[in-house]
Amino acid sequence: MTTQLFQNAANSADLAADSAITVDLDAIVENWRYIDSLSSPKTKTAAMVKANGYGLGSGAVASALAGAGAEIFFVASLGEAIELRQIFRAKNHDNLPIMVLHGAQRGQEDALAAHHLIPVLNDLEQISRWQLFAKKTGTSLPALLHFDTGMTRLGLDADQADWLIQNKAALDGLDIAYVMSHLVSGELIDDPVNRRQLACFNDLRSWFPGVPSSLANSAGCLLGRDYHFQMTRPGIALYGIHPLEKVTAQLRPVFDWQARILQIRHAVAGDRVGYGGTVELQRDSRIATIGVGYADGYRRQLGGKAKVSIGGQVAPVIGRISMDSITVDVTDLDKAALRADFAALIHDDYRLEAMAADLGTISYEIITNLGQRANWHYHGGV
């Protein structure tokens, strides 16, 4: 997928930006199809496109997946849902349901209905709010019911679930499309909490016969068909990141991140590099300054840890990361390699997972914080 982004003078945005991100929509579609293939044909495979499609562009990602046959989409907030609805309207996907994980917050009822959005109801207050609105408008309103089975984050707690089971009239006027829950530690295949949550969820859903169910996030999709029910909700796997520690799923990386080489300079032994002069060069060196910095989501803690690839050769990032640039020791690179105009920030010798490990975080956090200053390209899709 690597392309000579900055040598394409025909593209003025590439000429103007110092970094570029290319999203491979076909790879995202392929990852969705792979996850879809793991479950029974009767199980629907939704697509999680919250947080702007995990940072990669919810409009482009959701449109590509809708074109590939995905039928259900999840976002976090009403704002994200309205944005996606507008995109779907423009692209003739307006029939597709959009589920709002944070539910029906106070005052949001009109907007949810106006944009044909389906809230995930997380507590009795939300249920009551949505039911009152159904009554007021004289319509039957769709919703998902979310039961907490161990996250203590969103969803009805055990007491509220008990109450609801005893008082199902609280759901009158609502059309419950799915009951759902969410896995705490799905990425740890052997964690007994997975089976405990599964048992708890099976107990809860037994009180709602005939209502379809959903439990699996990406990791859950890989835990086996017990976890799939009538709908899975993969997120991170669509974006090419392996959710499970021990299983190698067939997922393709979906993005490429490059930045312009702004300057290549000579420096002598004893020179110090970057803010605070934290690195003292031990030899006469060549230093390349590259146009990406922590304002672009190239995190500050990567100084002295990360490696970039220039003309196919690997060079270490030295000194502190600046807001708009990084400094790289290219002393050992061939002259031929240094004819490149750009550096690859994620590459075979420094994959997204390695960057996440160097930051003590998960890949999710990196991709959801890629900066808007880059020039964004989308390949593939429909």
Add this chain to the structure above:
Amino acid sequence: MTTQLFQNAANSADLAADSAITVDLDAIVENWRYIDSLSSPKTKTAAMVKANGYGLGSGAVASALAGAGAEIFFVASLGEAIELRQIFRAKNHDNLPIMVLHGAQRGQEDALAAHHLIPVLNDLEQISRWQLFAKKTGTSLPALLHFDTGMTRLGLDADQADWLIQNKAALDGLDIAYVMSHLVSGELIDDPVNRRQLACFNDLRSWFPGVPSSLANSAGCLLGRDYHFQMTRPGIALYGIHPLEKVTAQLRPVFDWQARILQIRHAVAGDRVGYGGTVELQRDSRIATIGVGYADGYRRQLGGKAKVSIGGQVAPVIGRISMDSITVDVTDLDKAALRADFAALIHDDYRLEAMAADLGTISYEIITNLGQRANWHYHGGV
């Protein structure tokens, strides 16, 4: 500045978003005026608005500062400069110069000239490129000359500077508006590197008599008038962040960050909270789930460290930070406080500096990565 953002039902964007950021343009103007007051009336005080105005919105920030009398603006890349030029055009500030720190990269000459942008020339290659373009177009082209005095990042190295001083014809056709350099450790008031850089810069500038000079970033503005020359270039101080460790400058905080309380739930002793179940509750508790997560720049490492303020009372963030939400222990909060619809993420008991310290980074990195999913408000300005 704290406002009841989410109770303003008249604002549909606030109703739809789960978090809101309010930027106080008057505070930014006041900070610029304070920095400006430190230098002689003959010294111009530029405004650094790169990285989208340090994450807070370059268009709004630059327009407010232009209205307040700032006359010179700096950005990093050509792309940022074109965006700012378009905003200035729309707001009748088109006469204001925009300096591009990353200079004239290959192929950018036409766009720089078309948008009346002034490149900071960082090496002989850039000088030659800009001079050739001047010759080709038969015009005199403005530029800044950047000499490196210790960053080893951008700017002419010592050898190139020597060569240029011996070969000033290389500048024919260029109108050098300023010679400049950049401080390595300006934030450390006693670091001897400051005075070494100052001496080195004074030597270099002596070879360009009559050309105005510029050395000071925000920290440099506070180091004293020796560092000010004809132009200072404050950045971070405009955004209310103190650049110096030991000096208390009169800077006002410029932004406010709040997020919606999505749900308040009961949990019992022994329940675990969040992904991985990393926290086990030691008592029956009330947990609030708040609509901000690491995708919004509320970093994952804040789990178990940060504190939010709800209805004026402080509550700890517990468990892992999710992509779209955090969980907060509100057991000890008054019922009255829990009537609030939102939590303040930055507040008197947990200032931006405290968050940066918890993350082992600098405040700059936090503000430049605030997420676009928030509803952004701007107060003040002109």
